[in-house]
Amino acid sequence: MDPSIVREIHQIVPENRVFLDLQERYSYSYDASFGEYLPDIVIQPQSALEISKLVKLANQHRIPVYPRGSATSLSGGSLPVHGGMVLDMSQLKQKCIIDRENLLAIVSPGVTTAEIHRKAEEAGLFYPPDPSSSHISTIGGNLLENSSGPKGLKYGTTKEYVIGLEVVTPTGEIVRTGGKTVKNVTGYDLTRLIVGSEGTLAIVTEAILRLIPKPPARKTMYATFAEFVTSGVAITNILSQGILPAAMEMLDQQCIRAVENFKPIGLPTDAEAMVIIEVDGHPLAVDEEIERCAQVCKEAGATSVHIARDEQERDKIWQARKNVSPALAQVGPTKISEDATVPRNQIPAMMNRLREIREKYQLNLFVFGHAGDGNLHPTIITDKQNKEEMKRVEDAVSEIFEAAISLGGTLSGEHGIGIMKSPYMEMELGEEGLRLMKLIKDAWDPNHILNPGKIFPQPGQTKVVLTDE
Amino acid sequence: MDPSIVREIHQIVPENRVFLDLQERYSYSYDASFGEYLPDIVIQPQSALEISKLVKLANQHRIPVYPRGSATSLSGGSLPVHGGMVLDMSQLKQKCIIDRENLLAIVSPGVTTAEIHRKAEEAGLFYPPDPSSSHISTIGGNLLENSSGPKGLKYGTTKEYVIGLEVVTPTGEIVRTGGKTVKNVTGYDLTRLIVGSEGTLAIVTEAILRLIPKPPARKTMYATFAEFVTSGVAITNILSQGILPAAMEMLDQQCIRAVENFKPIGLPTDAEAMVIIEVDGHPLAVDEEIERCAQVCKEAGATSVHIARDEQERDKIWQARKNVSPALAQVGPTKISEDATVPRNQIPAMMNRLREIREKYQLNLFVFGHAGDGNLHPTIITDKQNKEEMKRVEDAVSEIFEAAISLGGTLSGEHGIGIMKSPYMEMELGEEGLRLMKLIKDAWDPNHILNPGKIFPQPGQTKVVLTDE
Incomplete structure (x- = not known):
């Protein structure tokens, strides 16, 4: 990178938060997807104002800007495919405020999603989105990818819980969208346009999230099915009964076998499908509903049905689901x-x-x-x-x-x-x-500064290419 | 309107669905808000293709296009403030399909929201958004204004239930956004950008709505409060207990008095506030929750608390809320x-x-x-x-x-x-x-064809003007 530009960057962010060495830059060259791209410079901004100045500078010199949280993206969301400047947003984590009266969380982008879960639950509240990387991924990355996890059916996706943002635009302006009210129809919904835009329309510097009261009880079960198609029948019949489970997770036979191979917990390896069902809500309701879910699965032809009797058994069931990724990695x-x-x-x-x-x-x-x-x-x-x-x-x-x-x-x-x-x-x-x-x-983004090379196909691109010859 | 343009319009839509007479146009000059504006022509399109052709023609001749449902807008959403062409969308109501397996409704824009409620409930399903005009207002208008009604706290706004659209763009192209899946992060969320855009970004020609299983039970109560501030305490305390009511409606003293003056039902006219609370869900849960809501209201200092014993008593409570508008009209x-x-x-x-x-x-x-x-x-x-x-x-x-x-x-x-x-x-x-x-x-919308004169301030406009001298 041109030393005169580096000097300008040092005027915005002190040297101890600017990285130019190859080894340091290399740490920012990959994510959880496929491919490696080396940035020219890595910066750890600590405020919206610093980011605003950096983005204005980037526009002036036409330097690509790549915001990056914990880099758990499975689609290359944060990869600096055109080099340029990586903004490490994981350090911007000052704020994680729970507003009990308004059922809100006000958070900095570098806070992990698990931290929001923890703080909300301490206040008797609940933030439903739960991507499987939530213990490590940042809320900024979660929002920009709109990754949501298992509770989409009952609780909707991440987007449904974001009601306000502070962002830095592609031209470096600091803007607030939405606010602290669930209902807001003042102009276009820029909040929901930016959530899920994969960092191509704005950099999130603060978010206002909607929380709900924590469901007081939950019950979990799993069922296995000799044929895949009957598991689908069971799922449809559960929903037809007026039950809306918090989660319905599915593993195919290959996954069941991989999980049993990795850490045996006694799943039938001849089953074509395993379905994990969790209901939550009022204690009286969940007891009755989980029994009905089990009954529906049996009637649909499940080969085995187990309801967790306590939290320990629940954790064991979910462990099967969580073991999928490490089992496949082997x-x-x-x-x-x-x-x-x-x-x-x-x-x-x-x-x-x-x-x-x-x-x-x-x-x-x-x-x-x-x-x-x-x-x-x-x-x-x-x-x-x-x-x-x-x-x-x-x-x-x-x-x-x-x-x-x-x-x-x-x-x-x-x-x-x-x-x-x-x-x-x-x-x-x-x-x-x-x-x-x-x-x-x-x-x-008239200069195509923000996260270039993502979402939009390059001219002539018509097919997946994983190999680089 | 120029006769040559009228001839071009007649080539797209037959004469019996095109209105030029003053009396006919006058019927389309107002809505439920303030002000009257006469359109030059009124057209009742019956397909996306007709609308596409009309919008292309409008671009060619720079004619403003005003889509209009049942004109229940309280903000002038459908008023043809610059004259031009009104598209009466209320006739485009062929489709109202309930897809039980996928928990979806696929609807034409002219279908009333009440019709969607009715059909969903026949299938054991539920469409939560419920603006108070839902018996007459069209779903197209509801979506474009993102009007939602009383259930926003528990169920979110209208936007949360729209997962796909077919629209005609301001340049007359027919485009599909989103689809039939709750989770969809393929590119920017144009669906949520268009919902709530007040007809300035696109004309909705079909919508895919998310439904949920119908809550099997509900319970309703009201409480009155001598002082307004204590009603607020009660509401906050209910939410703190982990209860998420389907609705919490409030009337101030002026409304209570107007309602009692209109059709007396025995409300205390010295109360500063009345709060109606409805919980829904599992039968066992709602019985317990409504008792707790009543208890919280009493503890906060409510002067009277009534739980509806049956659906008839429930209707009577809601009647007080529904009488507000006719009472004020007097x-x-x-x-x-x-x-x-x-x-x-x-x-x-x-x-x-x-x-x-x-x-x-x-x-x-x-x-x-x-x-x-x-x-x-x-x-x-x-x-x-x-x-x-x-x-x-x-x-x-x-x-x-x-x-x-x-x-x-x-x-x-x-x-x-x-x-x-x-x-x-x-x-x-x-x-x-x-x-x-x-x-x-x-x-x-480079030619500013679609619903011009809305949302964006005119240069120099800095204050509400209701009088037109």
Whole structure:
């Protein structure tokens, strides 16, 4: 980076929060997805004002700006694909205020989502979004990717809990959107436009989150099914009974086997599907509802049904779900995590398509996910050194995207588009839908400073490319 | 209107759905707000394709286009303030499909919200948003204004239930946004940008709504309070107990008296506040929760507490709330309905400000609203023929807006900005916030064809003007 620009940066942020050494920059070159890109400079800003000045400077010199939380993105959200400036937002974590009277949390972007959970619960309140990385991922990253976790069916997605923001715009202005009221129709909803924009429209410097009273009780069960399709019947029948579970998680046979292989807990490895169901709410209601969920599963043909008798048994059930990721990590060195999402009644059809893709390309393809909201996580375990296999992975991933869209679903339920799915944007959105998005980006970020290389396809890009020759 | 343009319109829509006569156009010159504006032509389109062609024609000849549902807007949302073309969307009501498996409704814009409620409930499902005009207002209008009604606290606003749209853009393209999945992060959230855009960014031609299982039981109560401030304490304490009521409605003393004057039901006219609370959910839970709500109200100092023993008694309680509007209509010929919204803990402070404004300007000012989400409806009853009084109304309305913003609230919780509140937009949003919105409008609607004269202030506009001398 040009030394005169570095000097200008040092006038905004002191040297001890500016990193130029290769080793330091290397630590910021990757995330939880695929690929490595070295930034030219890494800065740890500590205020909206510093960020505002840095972004103005970046506009002046046309330097790409990449905001980064804990870099747990599975789609390359924070990767500095065009080099430039990485803003390490994980240090901006001064504020985590719980406002009990207004059921709000006011938070800095670098606070972890788990910290918000903890503080809300101490006040008897509840922040429902819970991406599986919440113990490490920052709320800023969560919001910008709109990652939500298992409770989308009952509680909605992250977006439903963000009612106000302070942001730095692509031209370096500090702006507040929304506010402290759940209802607000003063002009366009910039809050919800920025949430989920993957850091291409603004950098979040503060967020106002809506909380709800903590449900006083919860009950958890799991059921296994010899055939995948009957698990889908059970899920539909539960919802038809007027029960809205807090979570309905699904593991396919490959996942059950991987989990049993990793840490055996006695799951039947001949089952095609396992479903974990959790209800929450009033203590009297959850006792009755979990019994009914179990009954519906039995009637649909579940081969086994277990209701957790206490919190310890509950933790054991959830451990099976949480063991999926470490279990898969043992299968091979490279993990490609997708999150194609389909309307709930298309889950069985999508599972059939995924099975065909697994067989056609002879890959280690595992499927788990949030059955309640149709958000599946097809995951391929491979080895990026194996060029021949990577070609098959590319083709398989393309077919997964095509299958989701053809079943009326979407490329991404919560991981974001990032760098891998952009070639498929037009297939889902149409030329005009994509153009409307681009018009917003171009109007707000005329110099394309903020997180460039994400979401929008490059000219001529039509297919997933994982290998770089 | 130029006869050659009329001929072009007749080639798109047959003559029996095109209206040019003064009497016919007059029927489309007003809504439930203030003011009358005559359109040049009224068209009843029956498909997205017809609308697409009309909007392209309008762009060619620079004719303003005003989409209009049932014209129940309280902010002038559908008023053809610059003349031009009114599109009567109330005839586009072919589709109202309930998809039980996916918990969705797929609806045409002209379907009334009450019709969606009815069809969803027949299928054991529930569409929570419920603006008080829902028996007559169309879902298209509801979405574009993001009007939500009493259930915002527990169930969120209308926006939270819209997951996909088909729209005609300001340049006449037909575009689909979102889809049939609750989770969707493929690009920017155009769905939520368009919902609440007051018809300035797109015309809705179809919507995909999220439904939830119908809560199997509900219980309702009301409490009256000698002092307003104690009603606020009761509301906060209920939420602190982990109870999330479906609705918490508030009437001030002026409203209680007007209602008792209109149709006496035995409310204490010396009470400063009445609060209606409804809980819904599992039958065992609601029985216990409503008892606890009553207990909390008593402990906070309620002068009377009544729990409805059956649905008939419930209807009687809600009748008091529903009688507010007809009761106020008897007070005077002109009604100015505002919906300034404040953080919940600022309701008592806002009530004090409203009392001061009532006394300062000597006006008939009534306050009722959704206490759970801070969405108040200060309503002034006046006579627009009385120019002197109207000047006082203008000043009072300005002070109401200023009070809401100074207490950390917003100009509008659900009625929209429309034509009256635009001068205050910059006060709430700041210059840059307003500019970001304008950039989107200008990029999508370069000829300013769609609903011009709304939301954005005219140059030099700095104050409410109700009189037109």
